[in-house]
Amino acid sequence: MPSAAFIGRQPVLNRNQQIIGYELLFRLDGQAVTADFDSDLQAGISVLANTLANMSAGWLIGNKLAFINVGERMLMSEFLELLHPQRVVLEINPSITCNEEVIQRAKRLRAQGFGIALDDFALGTTQAQLLGIANYVKVDILHADVNRLPQISQDLRKHAVIQLAEKVETREHFRLARDAGFDGFQGHYFARPETLSAKTIHPNLSNIIVILNLLRKNAEIPEIERAMKADVAMSYKLFRYINSVGFALCSEITSIRQALTLLGYQKLYRWLTLLLVSAGEEAGLPPALLKTTVTRGRFAELVGQSIRHRSNNDDLFITGMFSLLDVILDMPMSEVLDNMLLPEEVREALLERRGLFGTVLQLIEACEDPQMTQVQALSEQLGLSANEINQAHVNALAWVEELGI
Numbered sequence: 001m002p003s004a005a006f007i008g009r010q011p012v013l014n015r016n017q018q019i020i021g022y023e024l025l026f027r028l029d030g031q032a033v034t035a036d037f038d039s040d041l042q043a044g045i046s047v048l049a050n051t052l053a054n055m056s057a058g059w060l061i062g063n064k065l066a067f068i069n070v071g072e073r074m075l076m077s078e079f080l081e082l083l084h085p086q087r088v089v090l091e092i093n094p095s096i097t098c099n100e101e102v103i104q105r106a107k108r109l110r111a112q113g114f115g116i117a118l119d120d121f122a123l124g125t126t127q128a129q130l131l132g133i134a135n136y137v138k139v140d141i142l143h144a145d146v147n148r149l150p151q152i153s154q155d156l157r158k159h160a161v162i163q164l165a166e167k168v169e170t171r172e173h174f175r176l177a178r179d180a181g182f183d184g185f186q187g188h189y190f191a192r193p194e195t196l197s198a199k200t201i202h203p204n205l206s207n208i209i210v211i212l213n214l215l216r217k218n219a220e221i222p223e224i225e226r227a228m229k230a231d232v233a234m235s236y237k238l239f240r241y242i243n244s245v246g247f248a249l250c251s252e253i254t255s256i257r258q259a260l261t262l263l264g265y266q267k268l269y270r271w272l273t274l275l276l277v278s279a280g281e282e283a284g285l286p287p288a289l290l291k292t293t294v295t296r297g298r299f300a301e302l303v304g305q306s307i308r309h310r311s312n313n314d315d316l317f318i319t320g321m322f323s324l325l326d327v328i329l330d331m332p333m334s335e336v337l338d339n340m341l342l343p344e345e346v347r348e349a350l351l352e353r354r355g356l357f358g359t360v361l362q363l364i365e366a367c368e369d370p371q372m373t374q375v376q377a378l379s380e381q382l383g384l385s386a387n388e389i390n391q392a393h394v395n396a397l398a399w400v401e402e403l404g405i
Contacts, residue, residue, distance in 0.1 A: 006367070006372060006375045006376065006379070006386050006389065006390065007024060007025065007367075007389075007390045007393060007394070008024070008025035008366075008367045008368060008369065008370070008372045008375070008393075009022040009023065009024050009025060009367075009368075009393075009397070010022065010023045010025065010186060010187075010368070010370060011186070011190060011288045011291070011292075012065070012067060012164065012184055012185075012186045013184055013185050013186065013190055013286070013287075013288055014183065014184050015178065015182075015183060015184070017185075017190065017286045017287055017288065018287055019064060019287065019288055019291060020064065020065060020184065021064045021065030021066060021067055021089065022064060022065075022066060022067065022397075023067040023068075023069070023091070023186065024066050024067065024068055025370055025372055064087075064401070065087055065088070065089050065115065066087055066088050066089070067088075067089045067091055067117060068083075068088060068089070068090055068091060069091040069093060069119060070090050070091065070092060070093060071093050071095065071096065072093070072095070072096045072097065072102065075090070075092065075096065075102065075105060075106075075109075076101075076102075076105055080109065080114070083114075085109075085112045085113035085114040086113045088114055088115065089114070089115030089116070089117050089136055090109060090114050090115065090116055090117065091117040091118075091119040091136075091138065092106065092116065092117065092118055092119060092127070092130065092134075093119055093120075094118075094119060094120045094121070094122075094125065094127055097126065098126040098127060098129045098130060103129060103130065103133070106130055106133045106134075107133055110133055110135075115135055115136060116130070116133055116134040116135060116136070117134060117135075117136035117137065117138055117164070118130055118131070118134045118136070118137045118138065118161075119138050119166075120138065120139075120140050120166075121137045121138060121139055122139075123152065123155055131159045131161065132159070134161055135160070135161055135162060136161060136162050136164055137156055137159075137161045137162070137163055137164065138164045138165075138166045138186070139152060139163065139164070139165055139166065139182070140166055140167050141165045141166070141167060141168060141173055141176065141177050142167035142168075142169060142173070142187075143167070146176050149176055149177065149180035149182075150179075150180045150181065152180070153180045153181035153182055154181070157181070162183045162184060163181070163182045163183045163184070164182065164183065164184040164185065164186060165177035165180075165182040165184070165185050165186070165187075166185075166186045166187060167186075167187050168185045168186060168187030168188075168189045168190070169187050169188050169189055170189055171189065173187065173189060174187075174189055174190075189286075190286045190288040190289065205276065205329065206339070207227065207230060207231045207234065208234070208272055208275055208276045209276070209339050209340055210227055211224060211227045211228065211272060212269060212272055212273070212276075212340065212341075213340060213341045214227060215265050215268060215269045215272075216269075216341040216342070217341065218265070221257060221260050221261065222257075224260060224268075225256050225257050225260060228256050228260070229256060234275070235256060237275065238256065238259055238271075239253065239259065241271060242259045242262060242263065266314060269314065270314065270317065273297070273317075273318060273321045273322070274294065274321075276325070276328075289324065289327065289328070290328075291400055292324065292368070293320075293321060293323070293324045293325075293328065294321065294400050295320075295396050295397055295400050296320035296321065296323055296324070296361075296364050296396075297317045297318070297319075297320035297321030298317065298320070298395075298396035298399045298400065299320055299364050299367075299392055299393055299396035300316040300317060300319055300320030300357075300360050300361065300364060301313045301314070301316050301317040301320070302391075302392035302395055302396055303316070303360050303363065303364075303382070303384070303389070303392050304316040304360065305392075306384055306388045306389075306392060307382050307383060307384060315343055315345065315346055315357070316357060316360060318342070318346055319346050319349045319350065319357045319360070319361055320360075320361065320364060322336075322342075322346075322350055323349075323350060323361055323364075323365075333350055333351060334351060337350060337351065345357050349361050359378060359381055359382060360382065362374065362378055363375065363378040363379065363382065363389070366378055367389070367393055375389070
């Protein structure tokens with residue numbers, strides 16, 4: 001019986017590119033290359049149920065939906081009764097034979113509050129019998145005839161379903177699906193947009209990097225204060241942050257020096273990294289990319305706690321956060337790092353995926369890959385169990401939701 005089930009995820013977005021949910025990806029072990037548990041149903045259910053139970057309600061990721069792919073035996077199993085129907089969308093695999101038993105089961109699950117999605121849907125197949133029950137339809141546009149996308153969308157408009165275009169890999173895929181009329185999207189494009197030609201860092205971004213470098217050098221507060229005062233927007237955001245409810249201060253902070261003293265170098269460094277990443281919003285980058293970036297930082301930090309790394313786990317946080325900085329700043333990673341003072345261990349991880357930090361970063365990237373083929377081997381290198389990785393992953397996602405990013 002397998003002893004581990006690894007969990008990955010891929011965001012599902014609406015037409016405004018806001019995340020409405022995550023497809024949760026499950027792999028029993030390093031040899032499993034698909035999410036189909038039917039080959040070993042009882043073992044798969046046991047491991048998966050235990051994993052989800054250990055995560056409490058946090059795995060639901062706040063108010064987002066959890067999309068879960070199911071085969072026929074999984075669909076008919078009592079395992080589904082363990083899940084939270086109001087937050088779960090069951091993706092019915094196209095390999096399922098849509099007989100009367102399956103149709104009635106889908107009706108009962110929908111009545112219980114589960115969402116029903118038809119995965120890899122194609123008109124004219126037996127799946128069409130479930131169109132009156134389903135509330136989501138997912139169309140693989142990577143393998144679809146793009147010229148027929150508008151007609152496919154129009155045909156689906158005859159039914160009360162939300163149309164999701166999956167395997168959206170490029171900007172062109174997204175444009176075609178959006179223009180065809182699809183309601184939502186899923187695919188690598190939203191977390192891994194192509195890097196464009198290099199450009200000069202905007203002065204405000206440059207100033208953030210200057211202050212990050214000052215903090216790395218343990219510069220004196222007056223020097224950091226001068227750099228902060230040179231950027232009105234940054235000063236405003238600092239005051240808004242320090243005077244937020246989370247700090248529960250007795251009186252409002254109006255001095256930059258007071259704010260710096262109260263925060264301390266460690267918290268200020270972390271806040272600035274978040275500010276640097278969030279600058280991508282002004283560039284019109286997909287919100288999913290920004291969430292992925294911050295999630296990577298927290299995920300890396302929590303993995304570091306699990307392996308009891310002797311160095312400061314803030315370095316792992318920075319490694320995860322900066323792993324997509326080349327995309328956000330629209331320039332090669334080597335040029336990004338030329339402007340920044342970072343520990344050699346972080347630089348090696350970001351440039352070459354080498355060292356302990358590089359292995360942690362590879363693990364995080366593997367958990368974002370729908371195939372998840374490298375997760376088992378990387379977890380063994382780090383000496384981590386599936387439960388430790390899953391707990392860190394889901395806690396990171398929940399943390400980002402709490403930030404409101």
